[in-house]
Amino acid sequence: MERITTGIRKLDSLLGGGFPVNASVLLSGGPGTGKTIFGLNFLLEGARKGEKCCYVSLNETKDNIIRAAKGIHSLSDIDKYLGKNLAVEYIPLGQSNVTLHRFAETLNDYPSLDRIVIDNVNKLLMSADTQKSYRVYFSEILKQLRNMKSSMIICETAGDELDSGNMESFECDGVVQLSFLELEEKPSRSITVHKMRFTSFEPKVPHEMTISDKKIDIGEAKVI
Numbered sequence: 338m339e340r341i342t343t344g345i346r347k348l349d350s351l352l353g354g355g356f357p358v359n360a361s362v363l364l365s366g367g368p369g370t371g372k373t374i375f376g377l378n379f380l381l382e383g384a385r386k387g388e389k390c391c392y393v394s395l396n397e398t399k400d401n402i403i404r405a406a407k408g409i410h411s412l413s414d415i416d417k418y419l420g421k422n423l424a425v426e427y428i429p430l431g432q433s434n435v436t437l438h439r440f441a442e443t444l445n446d447y448p449s450l451d452r453i454v455i456d457n458v459n460k461l462l463m464s465a466d467t468q469k470s471y472r473v474y475f476s477e478i479l480k481q482l483r484n485m486k487s488s489m490i491i492c493e494t495a496g497d498e499l500d501s502g503n504m505e506s507f508e509c510d511g512v513v514q515l516s517f518l519e520l521e522e523k524p525s526r527s528i529t530v531h532k533m534r535f536t537s538f539e540p541k542v543p544h545e546m547t548i549s550d551k552k553i554d555i556g557e558a559k560v561i
């Protein structure tokens with residue numbers, strides 16, 4: 338099966354080459370766990386290969402997203418691709434009549450994207466009238482995302498939750514969780530794959546993840 342490289346070699350090898358093609362992966366984690374950086378790293382991996390990529394930010398401005406990339410050396414070549422095969426779109430849901438319905442429709446305008454990151458579902462949830470309508474739109478959005486080569490949906494979570502409590506982790510094809518582990522004196526970042534359809538992997542084994550001003554990377558499995 339065709340695999341989509343994630344931008345982190347160690348993660349690709351844990352997943353037998355990367356994410357399955359046409360999969361929509363939920364990237365969950367608390368504030369500051371590295372979701373935005375992970376998403377940017379994933380898109381730049383595609384952009385460098387000439388793929389068409391888009392970061393859809395629902396809560397942070399375009400400038401902030403670009404600034405986050407430029408702060409990290411391995412992502413600081415973002416300017417080379419912006420306006421060419423990489424777009425960063427800020428869609429202020431809930432403001433100036435940008436509704437969830439309009440957002441779902443907007444995705445139809447991007448049929449030929451290779452990689453998309455949507456940051457984040459919590460904003461989609463906030464702008465839905467009811468929980469039921471959110472779930473209906475989420476399914477609708479997933480259907481469209483699966484037409485793309487690869488997609489990632491970011492979810493802000495509290496504690497050990499994997500999704501917002503609205504079944505996103507059941508609906509998505511993969512679930513990757515970022516968190517902080519406090520096993521030693523110094524807390525460390527970790528990444529855990531909970532689910533990946535069509536893929537054989539060791540589930541629920543946390544690996545150390547590091548973010549520095551140089552790069553984002555994954556190390557050895559953490560023994561709990």
Ligand SMILES: Nc1ncnc2c1ncn2[C@@H]1O[C@H](COP(=O)(O)OP(=O)(O)O)[C@@H](O)[C@H]1O
Nearest residue numbers: 367368369370371372373374408409548549550
């Ligand atoms: N340029 C940088 N140098 C070092 N660490 C950074 C840099 N940029 C981000 N980080 C680390 O990554 C964290 C935030 O990552 P981010 O992807 O924005 O988190 P999230 O989207 O999950 O809230 C910061 O709190 C910081 O620890």
Ligand SMILES: [Mg+2]
Nearest residue numbers: 372373374456
């Ligand atoms: Mg973020």
